[in-house]
Amino acid sequence: MTVVLAVLVALIFTALGVTKVLALPLARELATHSGFSVTAYRGIGALELAAATGVLLGLTQPLFGALAGVGLLLLLAGALITHLRNKDTLRQIAPALVCALLVIGYLAVLKGIL
Template identity: 60%
Template sequence: MTLATIVLAILLALIFAALGGAKIKSVPAMRELAAEAGFSTAAYRRIGLLEVAAALGLLLGLLQPLIGASAGVGLLLLLGGAVVVHVRKGDGPRKYAPALACAALVAVYLTLLGSA
């Protein structure tokens, strides 16, 4: 495993642990985002749980790459779903750009992991 793969895994784990934790805690900003997207707070918390689980999977992937790859694929599915929700709502690129950027980072992580 390369240094770039390790750094990217840790960066992604930090990002998704923070985002998922905020959804689980149902902080006001996340409640607003859930309402905008048409999700209940409970549904948004479940998404947060998936994000935290993926963050843990990315960290475990440092020891067992197959777990990291599985977590990365799960994140790509979640992020794809986020983009679909935004597009269906008629949101512009500004709203779904963060999901696309994170998806790009995950794709780079998976590519690096696969080439190791």
């Protein structure tokens, strides 16, 4: 179960991070909507890529996985705050909520809670 969740989390955040780092059109649009510069959004993408790497490293070094998961939760808390600040709809907020629940599940399995 840990491997499946780790790979899923890593794939999702690799895709999100690459989109932001490359400043693809959707990322540029979301950065503007969120009130971030493209440079700042690229920085968020780099953090997502680093966390995805940490989650995969967590398969052999659980401490790295746990730290990466906590880092992702902090990024997602920031995303949720930004969505609420912008008065986004539930449809716009839902991906961040789902990702947060997925990361919480990953951390719970990693720690043996689930």
